[in-house]
Amino acid sequence: MRHFLSQPFTFLNSTKQKLILISFCSVFGVIFINIFLPFNINLWEKDSGIQQFFRLSSFGFIAAIIIACSQFLVRKLFNINSFFWKSFLFWFLGEVIVISLIFYLVYGSFTLSFWSEYWHSLRYTFLGILLPYSLGILIIYLRQQKELASSVISSKETGLIGIPDENGIVKLSLLLSNILYIESADNYIAVYYLDDDQIKNTLIRNTLKTIEAIFTDTRLKRCHRSYIVNINMIKMAQKKSSKLYLHLKNTTTVIPVSRNYNTAFELIISSIPK
Known part of the structure; x- marks a missing residue:
């Protein structure tokens, strides 16, 4: 409960x-x-x-x-x-x-x-x-x-996943493999993704809570109150003073993992193929 x-x-x-x-x-x-x-x-x-x-x-x-x-x-x-x-x-x-x-x-x-x-x-x-x-x-x-x-059917047909705004309207469609991470930005989320090997980001009016619930069964996982990360894009996990940090492919950005998600991400990282 x-x-x-x-x-x-x-x-x-x-x-x-x-x-x-x-x-x-x-x-x-x-x-x-x-x-x-x-x-x-x-x-x-x-x-x-x-x-x-x-x-x-x-x-x-x-x-x-x-x-x-x-x-x-x-x-x-x-x-x-x-x-x-x-x-x-x-x-x-x-x-x-x-x-x-x-x-x-x-x-x-x-x-x-x-x-x-x-x-x-x-x-x-x-x-x-x-x-x-x-x-x-x-x-x-x-x-x-x-x-x-409807979004799932569309993604299966096109290979894209749709990221909606707070009204459920899809504002951005991307290949899951191109998404790096999603960051909370006040009343918006900032979606960071690869486009022709360049890192771009798009602001969408929504919350991480909603996005987390929508993509529960995908490789997008909540790791922090301010971040959702694509676990396929993790190239290295580093522990400093009992805190876990994620280094992502194609970027120098380091994503922190909060204490509540530490255990889950240690299991996720150990299961990633070497």
Whole structure:
């Protein structure tokens, strides 16, 4: 479980993915709440007809607005470009807490103590938002898998691998054998590769976490918080003061291996044909 929670969460990195989640939660929430009337929500107020429809629909719209603020404004404010599974789950719980507080302030009867009434709001909000939120993430996951499958098919046909931006659009296609390493550069990645025996680099708006997840089963391996390296391009590994450094073919660049990846890379290096 600890290993799973420490894995990159790659499903809400792009604007398109965030919009899919927000739109799905909004539409699903409005339809679901008006058809199935969970928690006897239609009896909470003495209304009916179009007035009741708008009241019930407002729960879905309010939740969607808060999720939109969370994903676009708050994440930008705190410069949060991507999550791990653990941090995403905490973020989701934070969204639920805020949504339930807004529901309490807008629809609360204030006849009971704050904690008693807010607890009901929190419980209903969590149960109500969990299904559309989970389905929205599932849709994003399936789209991502479809795009990845398409990229794999393309790479098999052409021999090239496509490196996408944060929206899943392939911005650079290269032979794997020509890629040297990929470096994190703020909100971008810098892809270093060989072109006619010259080293070139291209900036693409994405994160190393996303690239690492996409190319899990290739020779591109994460070795440091700031680097992914093509293990086929390693010509020498050097240990200095218990730290491992990688020397790559065709370049004088030395790539450090962080402590978390030391053991894995020692095994990788020992398996490289001499």
